[in-house]
Amino acid sequence: MxxxxxxxxxxxxxxxxxxxxxxxxxxxxxxxxxxxxxxxxxxxxxxxxxxxxxxxxxxxxxxxxxxxxxxxxxxxxxxxxxxxxxxxxxxxxxxxxxxxxxxxxxxxxxxxxxxxxxxxxxxxxEPAIIAERGAELDAEGVIVGSCPAMIEVYKAIGRVASQDVPVLITGESGTGKELVARAIYQHSLRARAPFLTLNCAAIPETLLESELFGHEKGAFTSADRRRIGKFEQCNGGTLLLDEIGDMPLALQAKVLRLIQDQVFERVGGNETVSTDVRLLAATHRDLKTWSTDGKFRPDLYYRLGVFTIQLPPLRERGEDLELLVRYFLRRLNPQLGREVRDVAPEALERLRSHTWPGNIRELQSVLKQALLQASGPILLEQFLPASLNRTEEASRPAVIRGGALNVQLLGEFSPDDRDLYSELHRQLDRILLPRAMEFARGSQHQAALFLGIARQTLRQKLRQLGIHPADHPSTDEEDGGG
Missing domain, CATH: 3.40.50.2300 (Response regulator)
Structure with a gap:
């Protein structure tokens, strides 16, 4: 309404x-x-x-x-x-x-x-409420979860919200990056000023610069009047650039200048425009890798990454899954005309066994489909969509054998899949690196030799996975120097 x-x-x-x-x-x-x-x-x-x-x-x-x-x-x-x-x-x-x-x-x-x-x-x-276990919250668009990884996210929001610095929010698609941005805004000193969002991946490259910086009349064929861009419109407030990893390189230079000097020019204009905007950025890309590969400006990455919040994928959030399921049931029941009040243990176990490549967005879609099939007050396993109930043969992993490594590709391709190459590498790191460290008896030096990568690269990947040297005590003195 x-x-x-x-x-x-x-x-x-x-x-x-x-x-x-x-x-x-x-x-x-x-x-x-x-x-x-x-x-x-x-x-x-x-x-x-x-x-x-x-x-x-x-x-x-x-x-x-x-x-x-x-x-x-x-x-x-x-x-x-x-x-x-x-x-x-x-x-x-x-x-x-x-x-x-x-x-x-x-x-x-x-x-x-x-x-x-x-x-x-x-x-x-609307508050980006943090809903913990037992909270009966029916508000739309809230952060739900109480697992250790999400507690760390809440702490990070609290640490940076009142600091007027850029924040980079990273995580796989569907993990709730925009909700975190909204929570930062609502707990900031600019909470009563405007908050705008622009999805860099959803706007054609030819129009994105105008959306951000505006344009003067006659700047291009269809520019029949002056347009004010988001950076000027949001003066005094907070702007979220979603999927900033998809921003063209040429445009990244103008964003870098704005972060540094808070000035820019409209497309087709010579006037220097001043603004005062707090910039939040979100992406599912690995910007550090992309900057190394020349796909993203390293200087912009370092300016955005003054403070980074990494959101965990749904498959790593443990009992938060049940919390999210019950939250979405409360939200979706009135919308779909259903009165499903509980979840059968078999259905909940089936949901837990899924890897959720689409994360919370996929979970919401699955529950919508299930509720449309449901009858009665309990969500049964049979109501879940077929994609979660494949036969053993259909769900058997494909195995690629090469050298000393067998790589298992779980499931099938989906039209909604994105960034599979990077995701496979992340999954491989989660499996391979801990085993390499265990085999090397905690020696980062030996593990790096096994893997054929620099020890500095190994340390960085271990930190990203939340694995610390203390988890694998070193057995050689070469690793003792840190």
């Missing part, structure tokens, strides 16, 4: 359009005909989104916007205007307005813009 506020001295037409796209009773639309009335209602009712006319009888839309922003800068404000140049609306965008629309308003456009604004507002206002 969306609660919208329209501030316009002649609201009839726009109000009718909004109610067609967001009909009652699922959504509510309040109206104000003056700036003073709009400011009062915005402060009293905390709407999800505000639509604000630039021309009001008692004051300008910009003055109303500034007053609303002083009260709560997290409420997305969409300007509506008759002026084709819309210089005032562009100026408002530079100070954090969500977007602006030109009258007469297109129904498809207004739906798209308002839906986006509602989602942005939700991310800023």
């Amino acid at each position: 969306a609660h919208l506020l329209l501030i316009d001295d002649d609201p009839e037409l726009i109000a009718r359009q909004i109610r067609r796209v967001f009909p009652p009773p699922d959504h509510s639309l309040d109206e104000a005909r003056t700036g003073a009335e709009g400011i009062l209602k915005a402060g009293r009712d905390a709407p999800d989104v505000i639509l604000l006319d630039l021309r009001l009888p008692d004051r300008s839309g910009l003055e109303v916007y500034d007053a609303i922003r002083r009260g709560d800068a997290r409420i997305p404000v969409i300007f509506v205007t008759m002026a084709r140049k819309a210089d005032a609306a562009i100026e408002a965008m530079k100070h954090g307005a969500y977007d602006y629309l030109l009258k007469p308003i297109d129904l498809h456009q207004i739906r798209k813009v308002i839906e986006g604004a509602v989602e942005v507002g939700r991310r800023m206002r």
Whole structure:
């Protein structure tokens, strides 16, 4: 349900359009005909989104916007205007307005813009609650888990949230990197300023620079007006660049300059624009390896990696799986019209035996499929999708034999699989390195010789796996120097 506020001295037409796209009773639309009335209602009712006319009888839309922003800068404000140049609306965008629309308003456009604004507002206002065992929480989009690895994640969030430095959040796809970013934002000193997210992998390379930095009119063929980018729009707030590992190299140089100097130029412009943005970045890539391979700028990696939070994959989170299953059942039951209150032991064991390459996102999808098949109050094993109930023959691992090593490839390829090459290497490290250290009786020097890698590389990989030298006491003095 969306609660919208329209501030316009002649609201009839726009109000009718909004109610067609967001009909009652699922959504509510309040109206104000003056700036003073709009400011009062915005402060009293905390709407999800505000639509604000630039021309009001008692004051300008910009003055109303500034007053609303002083009260709560997290409420997305969409300007509506008759002026084709819309210089005032562009100026408002530079100070954090969500977007602006030109009258007469297109129904498809207004739906798209308002839906986006509602989602942005939700991310800023709904707490990224950390739900531990026994907590009966039904809020959407919360961090759920109490395993040791997640406790370390919570500690890291607490250590860095109030420090105004970049944070790099890493982990496999579907592990909840955006939720961690939102938790950092909500516990930061910028918690009442805007929080925006941009997925670098979801936007074509030709448009990504404009999305980030904006462009001037005439910068390219379709640039019929000036556009304000996310770095300028989010001034004073926090910006999450999701999947930053997929950002083109040429664009990485501009991001590096912004981190260092907080200045940039719009595409096609010469004006140097100053901004004040806290940057959070997330990726499922191994940026250190990518920087070594020339796929990511090393200088940008080191600036982003001032503080890194590594999220564990679901398969390494132990009893958190049951906690997550029960959380998603509570969330999904009302959505799908089901009343499944418990999970059969056989179904839970089947879920535990799965390797979850898609992590929490895959778990949510599997439970949706299971609930659609379910009848009665208990989730039975037979309701789980076929992908989790393959026969022994279908699930038998393929074995590649070569030299002294047998590599087992579990399962089958899926259309949703990504980054399999890197993931196989990570899985191989988890199996091979501990065994090499055990065979070498804790000697990093000997283990590195067995593996044919530098001892420094071995140490780095051991740290990434959470294996410390103390776990494998060294038997030769050559390793004693650290």
